[in-house]
Amino acid sequence: SVTAESGLLANLRQREAVDTAAHALLRARHTLEAGGSEELLAVDLVEAVSALGLLTGDDVREDVISEIFARFCVGK
Numbered sequence: 001s002v003t004a005e006s007g008l009l010a011n012l013r014q015r016e017a018v019d020t021a022a023h024a025l026l027r028a029r030h031t032l033e034a035g036g037s038e039e040l041l042a043v044d045l046v047e048a049v050s051a052l053g054l055l056t057g058d059d060v061r062e063d064v065i066s067e068i069f070a071r072f073c074v075g076k
Helices: 012-033 038-056 060-069
Strands: none
Touching: 012 038
16 A cells, blocks of 8 residues: 555655545544544545545545535535
8 A cells, every 4th residue: 555654655745645645534434433423524535535636636626525525415
């Protein structure tokens, strides 16, 4: 797997993006396992997607965020 220490990432910005995504996904997993709210889960997932978008150069567009929230029925 690619981690910040694996040497497969070109620069500090990329390593930080991977670390941010990994931590956000870990928080999401803990939230899910603890039966936490869908809102908290969605916040962590959006953070992970945003961090990975920095790595790939893609922006997290509003439609992606809307899709995440729709799938988790946040706010309904």
